[in-house]
Each structure stands twice: as structure tokens, then as C-alpha cells.
Amino acid sequence: MTTFPNLFRPFKIGSLTIKNRMVMSPMETHLCDKEGFVTEEIIAYYKERALGGVGYITIENTTVEPAGRVNDGMLCIHDDKFIPGLKKLTDSIHSAGGKLVLQLSHAGREALPYFTGLEPVAPSPIPSPLTKHVPKELTIDQIESIVRKFAEGAERAVKAGFDGVEIHMAHGYLVNQFFSPESNTRIDMYGGDTVRRSRFAREIVESIRRQVPGDYPIICRISADEYTETGLKLEESKEIARILEQAGASAIHVSACNYASAFYNIPCYYLEEGCFVHLAEGIKPVVQIPVLTVGRIVNPAMAENILKENKADLIVLGRVLIADPHFPNKVKEGRIEDIRTCLSCNRCIESISDKKLVCTVNPSIGKEGASYGEKTTQPKRILIVGGGPAGLSAAHLLSARGHTVTLWEKESQLGGSLRYASMAPGKEPVRKFIDYLIHQVKKANISILLEKEATEASVKQFAADVVILAHGAHNVPVEIDGIKGNGVLHVKKAFATVHSLGKNIAIVGGGPEGCELADFLASQGKKVTLIEMRRVLGLELVAHPRYHVCERLKKLGAHLHVNTKVTEVGHDYIIIRRRREADQKLDGFDNIVTPILHQPNPALATPLQALAPEVYTIGDALGGRTALEAITEGTEIGMKI
Numbered sequence: 001m002t003t004f005p006n007l008f009r010p011f012k013i014g015s016l017t018i019k020n021r022m023v024m025s026p027m028e029t030h031l032c033d034k035e036g037f038v039t040e041e042i043i044a045y046y047k048e049r050a051l052g053g054v055g056y057i058t059i060e061n062t063t064v065e066p067a068g069r070v071n072d073g074m075l076c077i078h079d080d081k082f083i084p085g086l087k088k089l090t091d092s093i094h095s096a097g098g099k100l101v102l103q104l105s106h107a108g109r110e111a112l113p114y115f116t117g118l119e120p121v122a123p124s125p126i127p128s129p130l131t132k133h134v135p136k137e138l139t140i141d142q143i144e145s146i147v148r149k150f151a152e153g154a155e156r157a158v159k160a161g162f163d164g165v166e167i168h169m170a171h172g173y174l175v176n177q178f179f180s181p182e183s184n185t186r187i188d189m190y191g192g193d194t195v196r197r198s199r200f201a202r203e204i205v206e207s208i209r210r211q212v213p214g215d216y217p218i219i220c221r222i223s224a225d226e227y228t229e230t231g232l233k234l235e236e237s238k239e240i241a242r243i244l245e246q247a248g249a250s251a252i253h254v255s256a257c258n259y260a261s262a263f264y265n266i267p268c269y270y271l272e273e274g275c276f277v278h279l280a281e282g283i284k285p286v287v288q289i290p291v292l293t294v295g296r297i298v299n300p301a302m303a304e305n306i307l308k309e310n311k312a313d314l315i316v317l318g319r320v321l322i323a324d325p326h327f328p329n330k331v332k333e334g335r336i337e338d339i340r341t342c343l344s345c346n347r348c349i350e351s352i353s354d355k356k357l358v359c360t361v362n363p364s365i366g367k368e369g370a371s372y373g374e375k376t377t378q379p380k381r382i383l384i385v386g387g388g389p390a391g392l393s394a395a396h397l398l399s400a401r402g403h404t405v406t407l408w409e410k411e412s413q414l415g416g417s418l419r420y421a422s423m424a425p426g427k428e429p430v431r432k433f434i435d436y437l438i439h440q441v442k443k444a445n446i447s448i449l450l451e452k453e454a455t456e457a458s459v460k461q462f463a464a465d466v467v468i469l470a471h472g473a474h475n476v477p478v479e480i481d482g483i484k485g486n487g488v489l490h491v492k493k494a495f496a497t498v499h500s501l502g503k504n505i506a507i508v509g510g511g512p513e514g515c516e517l518a519d520f521l522a523s524q525g526k527k528v529t530l531i532e533m534r535r536v537l538g539l540e541l542v543a544h545p546r547y548h549v550c551e552r553l554k555k556l557g558a559h560l561h562v563n564t565k566v567t568e569v570g571h572d573y574i575i576i577r578r579r580r581e582a583d584q585k586l587d588g589f590d591n592i593v594t595p596i597l598h599q600p601n602p603a604l605a606t607p608l609q610a611l612a613p614e615v616y617t618i619g620d621a622l623g624g625r626t627a628l629e630a631i632t633e634g635t636e637i638g639m640k641i
């Protein structure tokens with residue numbers, strides 16, 4: 001008996017029967033080929049998600065005409081030649097017991113001419129908030145042609161075996177551009193009041209309805225609030241939802257935002273869980289058809305409550321299914337602690353700007369067919385040095401494959417540098433992810449020794465067949481005049497000793513760690529001064545969290561200096577220099593925090609090379625990077641030995 005009865009209650013949208021209330025959100029993967037054809041990689045990716053138990057999968061953003069293609073990572077359905085590949089995809093998902101709906105899309109002014117070689121089009125010649133490119137205003141003939149393209153796309157989707165279609169009417173794409181008073185200033189029948197701005201969408205739904213079987217699902221995805229000053233708001237979206245229902249839509253999928261508010265569209269860890277649920281809740285009472293809700297719904301208990309309180313009929317899961325395709329089955333089986341937590345870090349969306357999808361915590365994206373669990377025929381005695389994400393990822397995989405694994409961690413806790421990462425505001429998912437990794441190693445038959453520091457002598461004495469060095473980076477303080485002997489702290493130490501810090505703190509270095517520490521301290525009421533010599537703060541952060549952390553720092557009143565170099569550090573002061581300005585002394589600080597460089601750590605690797613038959617170095621021990629590389633390298637070594 002599941003503790004989430006509503007989440008596992010079957011449902012129907014027209015002819016589509018859904019075994020539970022979880023739907024996979026459409027998410028571009030760039031796993032298709034450059035021409036937009038289905039590949040074996042993309043089939044394997046979606047099949048894994050079907051096997052993971054989700055009610056139905058919405059296959060990503062698929063363009064109905066070449067000019068509507070955002071870039072060359074987007075699937076296509078604008079010609080019959082795409083049907084055989086799409087049919088292979090639907091066959092594969094159906095054979096895995098899954099159901100799938102195809103998202104039909106046209107990006108309008110957000111299509112990138114750099115990729116398409118075609119002029120972007122839109123209801124009005126108003127520039128894209130992203131590219132600033134001014135699109136060509138569509139003529140009535142062209143509008144009618146695009147309406148037909150959507151209908152033809154839907155017809156092909158039926159032929160290819162999809163169980164339904166979703167029309168992308170959200171996120172600032174073409175249909176959304178017509179809805180929005182911000183991007184549609186037409187004075188003909190496609191512009192003006194809500195009814196006229198909805199005409200394009202209505203005609204698309206009506207023409208698809210004429211082409212597909214009577215109860216074939218046509219799901220409309222809308223941005224019920226564009227999160228901009230003059231864009232769509234919930235009240236107007238209620239009217240739009242009613243118009244779509246009357247036109248023949250089978251369900252409304254309620255999302256939010258456009259390209260001008262893209263920092264909210266895929267809510268990163270600074271935004272609340274379930275941050276768009278209120279929008280679905282607002283649409284629900286005004287239509288008879290089912291309503292879907294999306295947006296950082298990561299917690300099954302929250303999903304269950306949304307259904308119980310009748311705020312929506314279906315729960316749409318995006319990134320949680322990138323991070324862990326088996327989320328639905330694990331929830332059903334009550335294995336919550338086995339769910340590989342999505343960090344809401346948005347590395348995934350950033351990755352697809354120019355390459356295939358990657359995920360910080362799931363290194364198997366695009367390699368779904370590969371086996372991770374094959375038993376070894378040559379069990380070995382393996383010593384892993386370091387209990388950070390690299391060491392932990394390797395440990396449980398090697399143990400599951402039949403090796404005898406011992407892990408030494410010099411601190412009293414596992415988690416490595418990610419423990420500091422998890423302390424910053426908003427980064428609770430990192431804590432949950434560490435708990436997931438710890439749960440995996442604890443379940444496995446691994447001997448874990450805490451407060452055990454590996455040295456040349458102790459490793460030699462242990463006499464392992466294989467030694468895996470996952471002991472993290474060599475932390476080297478940056479050279480600044482006065483840094484020695486003045487009691488300055490480095491970032492990790494500042495996180496670790498926050499309770500002993502004073503009220504007034506200077507942080508030298510506004511990279512990711514400096515920004516997060518500043519946020520952490522300022523949130524606790526401390527006066528923070530942050531100095532960065534580059535033009536922007538948090539340069540290496542993913543764009544979405546970078547935007548939010550900078551906004552937070554401003555709101556918290558942190559004193560932010562960019563383009564500013566610290567030339568000297570004293571006991572309670574720093575000297576700063578801005579280009580062409582005289583040096584300035586800032587003083588009265590209780591603590592000064594300076595950055596550390598995360599360099600390769602050969603201290604153990606070099607002497608150990610000869611002490612074991614096989615020695616490998618993984619993760620930050622090869623040089624400071626991020627958890628993605630640490631987890632990937634831990635997983636790869638876990639499969640290799």
C-alpha cells in the first residue's frame with residue numbers, strides 16, 4: 001500500500017489512459033541528430049524514463065516547420081521523412097510499458113537564425129528579449145500556413161504512434177507571442193483583445209481536432225503568468241484556458257514565463273518548491289478539462305497534497321526525471337531515500353545551449369543503454385581515499401559489482417566539499433544528495449572508516465589491489481600582500497566556523513564560493529563586503545543561480561565591488577584598487593576571508609603510484625572542478641575496474 005494514494009490513482013485524458021498522476025515534462029535533450037531525426041541515444045534516454053514508471057512522457061519540443069527550430073538540437077516533424085524514426089521511438093516506449101505525447105512547437109522570434117539560416121517570424125516585429133533580433137511580422141497567409149503546419153505535425157504524430165500531442169503555447173514561443181500583449185501589437189483579427197490574441201491558438205487546436213481521432217488528446221501548454229510587467233497574468237490566462245477548452249483542447253498544462261523572465265521559468269534552488277502551483281490552482285475552477293501543474297515539484301508529499309487539495313489533476317515532473325528516471329517507481333515502492341536528488345542547479349538547461357544534455361548528478365544521460373551493474377569476474381580489494389562525491393560514487397558501484405571496498409575519510413563526516421556547498425541558502429538539495437550518496441554506500445557492503453587519514457605508510461600497509469585517490473583538490477591560498485600571519489580565513493574554514501565569526505566581514509573573491517559565502521553570512525545578519533576583480537560576480541556559476549544570488553546579495557545590502565583588486569590584506573583592513581583610481585583602505589573588519597585555488601593534488605598520488613598494482617586519481621584531486629566531473633569520474637571508474 002503506497003503512502004501516496006492520489007499520486008498512483010489512474011487517470012484519463014481522452015483516449016490516453018495514464019497509470020498514475022505523474023507526467024514527464026517536455027525537455028529538450030539535444031540527443032537527436034543535427035537534422036532533427038530520432039537517434040538510438042534519444043530512444044534509450046526515453047525508454048529508461050518509461051521503465052522508471054512515469055504515467056506518460058511528453059517528448060521534447062519538436063518543430064512543425066524549419067523556421068520554428070530554435071537550434072540544431074531540436075527534433076523535427078515538418079516532413080513525412082521524420083515519421084519512421086519517431087515510430088521507432090513510440091514502439092520502444094510502448095514496449096517498455098510507457099505512454100508518450102509529442103510536444104509540437106514553433107519558436108517564432110526565439111528561433112536562432114544562426115542555426116536555421118531563416119528569418120525568425122512573430123506576430124509583430126518586436127525583438128526577442130534574448131537575441132535582440134527583430135523578427136519579421138507574419139502575414140495572414142503565413143499565419144494560416146503555420147496553423148496548417150501544426151495540424152500536419154499532429155497528423156504525423158498520430159501516424160508515428162504517439163498517444164497524444166501537446167501544443168507548446170508557453171515560454172515565449174510563437175503561440176505565446178500571439179497571446180501576449182507584450183509581443184503582439186497587431187491591429188488585425190490576430191491582435192487586440194484576449195479573444196483576438198487567442199485566435200491563432202484557437203485555430204491551431206481546431207485544425208488539429210479536425211485531423212485527429214475524436215478523443216485524441218490535445219494538451220495545451222500555456223504560460224499562465226509571464227512574470228513580466230506587461231505580459232500575461234493569471235486573470236487573462238483563465239480566459240485563454242476557456243477559449244482553448246471550447247476549441248477542443250483536452251487538457252491545460254500550466255507553466256509560466258517567457259524569454260524575458262527565463263530566470264524563473266526553470267526554477268533553480270533559490271525559488272520555492274512548487275512555485276507555479278498557484279497558477280494551475282487558478283485555472284482549475286474555470287475549465288472542465290484536466291489541468292496539469294509543473295515547476296520544481298520534487299517532493300512526493302507535495303505532489304500528493306496538490307492532488308488531494310484538487311489544485312491540479314496531474315503532476316508534471318521535469319528535472320527530477322533527468323536526475324533520476326526511476327523517481328516514480330521509487331516513490332511507489334517507498335524507497336524515497338534511494339531517489340537521486342535533483343539539485344535544481346540548472347546545469348542541464350545550460351548544457352543544451354551548445355551541446356547534449358548533461359546532469360550534475362546523473363552521469364548516465366545519453367548512455368542509458370550501458371550496463372552499470374555487471375558483476376565482476378575478477379573481484380579485487382579496493383581502497384578508496386576520500387568520501388566526497390567522487391569517492392562515494394565509485395564506492396557503491398564497485399561494491400555492487402562484487403569488489404571488496406574500503407573507504408577512508410579523514411574527516412568525521414562523509415560528503416567532502418559538497419558539505420560546504422550544502423550550507424549556503426537554497427542549497428538544501430545538495431544536503432539531500434549527500435544523504436542519498438551516503439545511503440547508497442551504507443546499504444552496500446563497504447567498510448567505511450571515518451577520521452582515517454591516508455598516508456603513504458598506511459596505504460602501503462593496507463596493500464590493496466587497487467587504490468582510488470578521491471581526496472579532493474589541494475587548497476592553495478591566493479598570494480596577496482599581508483595574507484600571512486594576519487589571521488585571514490579561507491572560504492571553507494569560514495563556512496565551517498561561522499559561529500565564531502564577527503559582525504563585519506570582508507570576502508575577497510566573488511567567484512561562486514565567495515558569492516555563496518557572502519549570501520550565507522548576509523542572510524545571518526552580518527555586514528558583508530565582497531570584492532571581485534573581474535567584471536561580474538559568480539562568473540563560473542550557472543546563469544540562473546548566478547542571477548538570483550546577485551539579486552539576493554543586493555537585497556541583503558551586501559557591499560559589492562567588481563572590477564576591483566585587493567592589493568593588501570591586514571588584520572582588520574584591506575586595500576582595494578580600481579582601474580585608474582587611487583588605492584582605498586576599507587577597515588573595521590572582524591574577519592577577512594580570502595579565496596583558495598583548487599589545484600591538482602599529487603601529494604598522495606605521486607608516492608603511491610608504485611605501491612599498488614593499480615592506482616587511479618579521480619574528481620577534484622585532478623584539479624578543482626564541480627560535482628559533475630567528480631560524480632562522472634567516480635562512476636566511470638566504478639564501471640571500469
Ligand SMILES: Cc1cc2nc3c(=O)[nH]c(=O)nc-3n(C[C@H](O)[C@H](O)[C@H](O)COP(=O)(O)OP(=O)(O)OC[C@H]3O[C@@H](n4cnc5c(N)ncnc54)[C@H](O)[C@@H]3O)c2cc1C
Nearest residue numbers: 386388389390410416417421454471472619620626627630
Ligand atoms: C563552498 C563550495 C561550494 C560548492 N558548490 C558546488 C555546487 O553548487 N555544485 C557543484 O557541482 N560543485 C560545487 N562545489 C565543488 C564540489 O564540491 C567539488 O567539485 C566536489 O565536491 C569534488 O568532489 P571530490 O570527491 O573529488 O572531492 P571532495 O569533495 O573535496 O572530497 C574529498 C574528500 O577526501 C578527503 N580527504 C582528503 N585527503 C584525505 C586523506 N589523505 N585521507 C582520507 N581522506 C582524505 C576530504 O576530507 C574530503 O572529504 C563547491 C565547492 C565548495 C568548496
Ligand SMILES: Cc1cc2nc3c(=O)[nH]c(=O)nc-3n(C[C@H](O)[C@H](O)[C@H](O)COP(=O)(O)O)c2cc1C
Nearest residue numbers: 025026027028060061266295296317318319348349
Ligand atoms: C533541459 C531542459 C530542457 C527543456 N526543454 C523544454 C521543451 O522542450 N519544451 C518545454 O515546453 N519546456 C522545456 N523545458 C522546461 C520544462 O519542461 C519544465 O517546465 C521546467 O523544467 C520546470 O519543471 P521542473 O521544475 O519539474 O524541472 C526544459 C527544461 C529543461 C531543464
Ligand code: SF4
Nearest residue numbers: 342343345346348359
Ligand atoms: S543538472 Fe542539476 S537541475 Fe538539471 S536535472 Fe541535473 S541536478 Fe537537476
